[in-house]
Amino acid sequence: MTKKELVFLGPPASGKGTQTSRLSQELNFPHVDTGSLLRKALAEGTPDGLIAKSYIEKGQLVPVEIVASIIKTRLKEADCANGFILDGFPRSTEQAEILEKMLSEIDADKDVSFKVIYFDIDQQLLLDRIIYRRSCAKCGKIYNLQSLKPQCEGLCDECCSELVQRKDDTEEIAKSRFDTYFTETAPLIEFYEKKGVLTKIDANGEVEEVWDRLLEAVK
Numbered sequence: 001m002t003k004k005e006l007v008f009l010g011p012p013a014s015g016k017g018t019q020t021s022r023l024s025q026e027l028n029f030p031h032v033d034t035g036s037l038l039r040k041a042l043a044e045g046t047p048d049g050l051i052a053k054s055y056i057e058k059g060q061l062v063p064v065e066i067v068a069s070i071i072k073t074r075l076k077e078a079d080c081a082n083g084f085i086l087d088g089f090p091r092s093t094e095q096a097e098i099l100e101k102m103l104s105e106i107d108a109d110k111d112v113s114f115k116v117i118y119f120d121i122d123q124q125l126l127l128d129r130i131i132y133r134r135s136c137a138k139c140g141k142i143y144n145l146q147s148l149k150p151q152c153e154g155l156c157d158e159c160c161s162e163l164v165q166r167k168d169d170t171e172e173i174a175k176s177r178f179d180t181y182f183t184e185t186a187p188l189i190e191f192y193e194k195k196g197v198l199t200k201i202d203a204n205g206e207v208e209e210v211w212d213r214l215l216e217a218v219k
């Protein structure tokens with residue numbers, strides 16, 4: 001059986017998170033999310049976690065070698081033997097090369113299919129998702145004043161509590177977040193395109209439409 005390795009790339013609010021959890025269940029592959037992995041290593045105080053913590057406490061970035069080591073330990077676990085979905089890493093071509101080396105060590109002579117899926121989405125649509133996003137102060141349910149309106153203005157359908165906007169969900173902050181993302185990711189996309197392993201999926205539109213495209217892409 002061919003081992004299926006999937007790397008997911010996509011800007012914040014592209015719907016990547018929702019689709020990833022669903023695909024993880026559908027394929028029965030673990031969703032290896034770098035952010036959660038790092039938090040877990042810190043909480044459990046693993047050797048890598050302790051080193052990471054010492055950097056964070058000094059207000060410094062955790063070195064890529066430590067992050068890579070945490071990911072490698074996770075990808076070597078038994079539930080990743082037939083495949084995995086990696087999310088949040090790599091973020092640069094340097095990291096992509098580290099991943100390549102890491103996987104060649106883990107996989108040795110295994111039969112492997114490696115694919116990078118990019119959630120391609122219109123930037124204005126992304127901005128609208130963020131600017132119009134509101135959430136319930138009590139139960140956390142998410143609304144969108146354009147596409148997923150509450151039944152009563154300003155109130156949660158579930159618990160009637162007040163809907164609030166996150167402080168950083170302004171157009172200015174969202175724009176700068178996307179600019180950073182696209183600037184960082186552009187070389188990475190080119191890197192994987194050249195290797196012939198990149199599939200761009202159209203992430204505009206309804207969740208079900210994007211889901212169908214995603215299933216087609218990972219076949």
Ligand SMILES: [Zn+2]
Pocket residue numbers: 136137138139140141156157158159160161
């Ligand atoms: Zn609520």
